[in-house]
Amino acid sequence: RKEVEQDPGPFNVPEGATVAFNCTYSNSASQSFFWYRQDCRKEPKLLMSVYSSGNEDGRFTAQLNRASQYISLLIRDSKLSDSATYLCVVKGGSASKIIFGSGTRLSIRP
Amino acid sequence: DVKVTQSSRYLVKRTGEKVFLECVQDMDHENMFWYRQDPGLGLRLIYFSYDVKMKEKGDIPEGYSVSREKKERFSLILESASTNQTSMYLCASRPHGATNEKLFFGSGTQLSVL
Numbered sequence: 262r263k264e265v266e267q268d269p270g271p272f273n274v275p276e277g278a279t280v281a282f283n284c285t286y287s288n289s290a291s292q293s294f295f296w297y298r299q300d301c302r303k304e305p306k307l308l309m310s311v312y313s314s315g316n317e318d319g320r321f322t323a324q325l326n327r328a329s330q331y332i333s334l335l336i337r338d339s340k341l342s343d344s345a346t347y348l349c350v351v352k353g354g355s356a357s358k359i360i361f362g363s364g365t366r367l368s369i370r371p
Numbered sequence: 372d373v374k375v376t377q378s379s380r381y382l383v384k385r386t387g388e389k390v391f392l393e394c395v396q397d398m399d400h401e402n403m404f405w406y407r408q409d410p411g412l413g414l415r416l417i418y419f420s421y422d423v424k425m426k427e428k429g430d431i432p433e434g435y436s437v438s439r440e441k442k443e444r445f446s447l448i449l450e451s452a453s454t455n456q457t458s459m460y461l462c463a464s465r466p467h468g469a470t471n472e473k474l475f476f477g478s479g480t481q482l483s484v485l
Contacts, residue, residue, distance in 0.1 A: 269411070293472055304461060304476035305414070348413070352472060359474070361406075363413035 262287055265351050267362035274339060275370055281335045282365045284349030293352040294325055294332050298345045299364065305348055308334075336367075344369045374398070377462050377477035384484050390449040392480050394462030401467045403445035404474070405429075405437065407458040414461065420445055421467070452484045 267284045274280050286294075294311035309316065311323040311332050322335040332351075336343055349362035378393035396403065402421050406414040406429075416429030420439040434456060438446040445464075449456055462477040 265413075295472070297474075304478050305474075306476070307473045310472070359404075359416070361414035363411055 263363075264288060264360045265349055265362040267347075267349050267365045269363060269365060271366040271368050273368045273370060276339060276341060278339050278369075279335065279337045280339055280367065281333055282347065282367075283331050283333045284351075284362050284365075285329075285331045286349075286351045286360075287330070288351070288353060289327075289330060291330075291351045291353055294323075295350040295352070296321075296323060296332075296334050297348040297350055297361075299348055300345050305361075308347070339367075339369050341369050341371065343367060375462055375464055375475050375477040377460075377480050379480050380478065382480055382482045384449075384452050384482065386453060386484060388449075388452050388484075390452050390482070390484075392447040392449075392460055392462075392482070394445045394447070394464075394477055395443050396445075396462075396464040396475070397443065398464060398466070398475065399442065400464040400475075401442070402465050403439065404463040405435075405445065405447045406461045406463065407431070408461055408479075409458050417447065452482075454484050456482065457484045458482060 265286050296308040297305040298308045299305040311325045315324045320337045324333045346364040346366045348364045352359045375396045404419040405417045408414045418437040420426045436448045460480045463474040
């Protein structure tokens with residue numbers, strides 16, 4: 262079983278729709294959680310950190326469920342520019358234990 | 372603006388060649404990382420370094436070595452390139468400290484080994 266699992270997609274949704282995807286992690290000792298965004302043929306960039314209480318950044322909402330060991334990302338009022346691959350990232354106790362999921366591909370259609 | 376620079380965007384090498392991938396960051400970060408990214412597998416950590424001349428193996432170090440002689444530069448070395456090392460290689464850096472967990476990535480090197 263992979264340490265961090267994501268549905269690879271692709272999710273193909275119309276502009277303006279709300280879309281959500283989850284990510285599960287296997288190590289209950291994981292400490293920090295993030296969503297990164299990666300555009301085609303580009304490097305990953307931090308989208309947002311995920312806090313225990315849940316957090317929002319504009320149209321993006323991230324949630325963490327420690328009991329069930331998953332994190333989620335919700336995108337409201339999706340834009341064409343949201344088309345990208347979204348990487349779930351989980352960090353353990355040491356600098357090296359930063360585990361990336363294989364990504365969920367999102368495509369927003371006009 | 373912060374910058375992580377990888378020396379080559381595309382590289383084509385032959386099996387058995389020694390390959391050097393260079394990465395330089397201008398942010399005075401202590402931690403530097405080398406990942407490879409393959410379809411369906413995500414990013415996998417090859418090596419990382421938390422200080423000059425310090426290095427630690429990641430999840431897939433076999434066939435690779437690294438060098439960190441200066442704080443700003445972290446080199447990945449393929450001693451004898453093989454076709455299964457064809458991949459996208461991403462360098463990243465971040466500072467020490469639990470409050471600075473954002474990874475800054477270079478734009479990647481697409482390596483093809485023929």
